[in-house]
Amino acid sequence: MKKSKAAVLGATGMVGQRFLALLENNPFFEVSALGASERSAGKKYKEAVAGRWVVEGGIPEKFAEMVVEKCEPGIDAEIVFGALDSSIAEPIEQAFAKEGYAVSSNTRCHRMDEDVPLMIPEVNPGHLEIIETQKKNRGWDGFIVTNPNCSTIAMVLGLNPLHRKFGLEKIMVTTMQALSGAGYPGVASLDILDNVLPYIKNEEEKMQSEPLKIWSELKDGKFVNANINISAHCNRVNVKDGHLEAISVALKEKASLDEVKKTLRDFRGEPQKLGLPSAPKQPVIVMEGEARPQPRLDRMVERGMASVVGRLREDPILDYKLLLLGHNTIRGAAGCAILNAELLKAKKYI
Numbered sequence: 001m002k003k004s005k006a007a008v009l010g011a012t013g014m015v016g017q018r019f020l021a022l023l024e025n026n027p028f029f030e031v032s033a034l035g036a037s038e039r040s041a042g043k044k045y046k047e048a049v050a051g052r053w054v055v056e057g058g059i060p061e062k063f064a065e066m067v068v069e070k071c072e073p074g075i076d077a078e079i080v081f082g083a084l085d086s087s088i089a090e091p092i093e094q095a096f097a098k099e100g101y102a103v104s105s106n107t108r109c110h111r112m113d114e115d116v117p118l119m120i121p122e123v124n125p126g127h128l129e130i131i132e133t134q135k136k137n138r139g140w141d142g143f144i145v146t147n148p149n150c151s152t153i154a155m156v157l158g159l160n161p162l163h164r165k166f167g168l169e170k171i172m173v174t175t176m177q178a179l180s181g182a183g184y185p186g187v188a189s190l191d192i193l194d195n196v197l198p199y200i201k202n203e204e205e206k207m208q209s210e211p212l213k214i215w216s217e218l219k220d221g222k223f224v225n226a227n228i229n230i231s232a233h234c235n236r237v238n239v240k241d242g243h244l245e246a247i248s249v250a251l252k253e254k255a256s257l258d259e260v261k262k263t264l265r266d267f268r269g270e271p272q273k274l275g276l277p278s279a280p281k282q283p284v285i286v287m288e289g290e291a292r293p294q295p296r297l298d299r300m301v302e303r304g305m306a307s308v309v310g311r312l313r314e315d316p317i318l319d320y321k322l323l324l325l326g327h328n329t330i331r332g333a334a335g336c337a338i339l340n341a342e343l344l345k346a347k348k349y350i
């Protein structure tokens with residue numbers, strides 16, 4: 001398959017850096033342009049990120065000398081990966097879509113729009129169909145596809161097999177979210193050392209609303225939300241990467257513990273069937289160790305693209321409870337946007 005030219009907007013930030021690390025050897029996409037703010041535009045990439053590169057392995061050599069551009073259409077690319085600060089991303093993403101680019105975004109700006117797919121490729125690949133409506137509604141030559149929020153991606157991917165087989169009725173989730181989820185420089189060290197911050201702005205609302213759209217049915221060109229009660233508590237903890245989530249669920253149809261484990265382990269989605277290059281072989285990993293998963297030990301399982309489940313047991317109030325781990329800047333951000341784009345390419349939207 002011929003590679004498509006790809007630009008990364010917000011290439012200097014926490015998620016942007018992760019995009020570059022993941023795209024360095026991607027067989028579907030060749031990074032042809034890097035965009036960021038006017039503070040970075042005109043500088044070589046290695047100079048623009050000097051002192052703030054945080055991804056393991058250092059700056060990929062092939063991008064170090066590229067000159068950072070302003071985030072304006074005209075950039076040499078077919079697809080645009082969006083990792084911009086959410087406060088300024090909306091008009092920029094729209095301008096690119098209008099001018100014919102495919103935009104695969106991480107920001108919250110268009111997630112809940114009624115004609116924009118909120119995608120996890122293993123969960124709702126059929127929602128790509130809304131793209132034609134989006135282009136028609138807005139008169140755009142291109143389109144926007146978005147990622148859910150990072151903690152939502154991990155939870156929905158991990159629970160999807162149970163929802164599809166038994167139906168989810170209620171979800172109670174308490175998150176322990178990593179520092180890299182707050183961007184760079186993120187949370188001040190004096191706030192988080194020796195501490196847990198029991199509030200992340202808008203995070204609980206996103207975890208309670210986004211899953212209903214991701215699991216919605218697309219009927220006559222409209223998303224009909226899933227009917228699940230979700231309650232989320234979100235906390236920031238002193239971990240670099242990897243969101244850990246303590247989850248209890250009530251199922252619509254009763255199932256034994258063995259059936260629940262088998263259902264999680266056996267699940268495969270469209271990216272696995274299509275053999276997409278960034279797809280994990282097994283999207284949901286079930287660990288048996290009594291103190292697993294742990295962020296430091298388990299966040300890179302399946303190259304950071306899986307939801308890792310452990311401590312699966314009966315819950316005396318709901319049906320089952322478990323711990324779930326997802327890498328927030330890989331599966332929760334750049335990795336999901338890349339997998340979305342690989343699905344778009346496999347389905348000939350790009």
Ligand SMILES: NC(=O)c1ccc[n+]([C@@H]2O[C@H](COP(=O)([O-])OP(=O)(O)OC[C@H]3O[C@@H](n4cnc5c(N)ncnc54)[C@H](OP(=O)(O)O)[C@@H]3O)[C@@H](O)[C@H]2O)c1
Pocket residue numbers: 009010011012013014015016035036037038039040041071082083084085086088089106107108149150180181182183184185328329332333
């Ligand atoms: N971190 C995560 O785990 C995570 C997970 C899921 C989704 N997200 C979302 O992904 C996006 C990026 O997050 P992040 O954590 O990477 O943030 P970040 O580290 O703060 O990076 C923000 C990026 O936006 C650029 N930018 C800021 N103002 C701009 C402007 N006026 N014009 C053009 N570019 C501008 C910055 O460029 P300069 O370097 O030039 O300032 C930088 O490249 C956010 O929308 C966030 O909500 C993040």
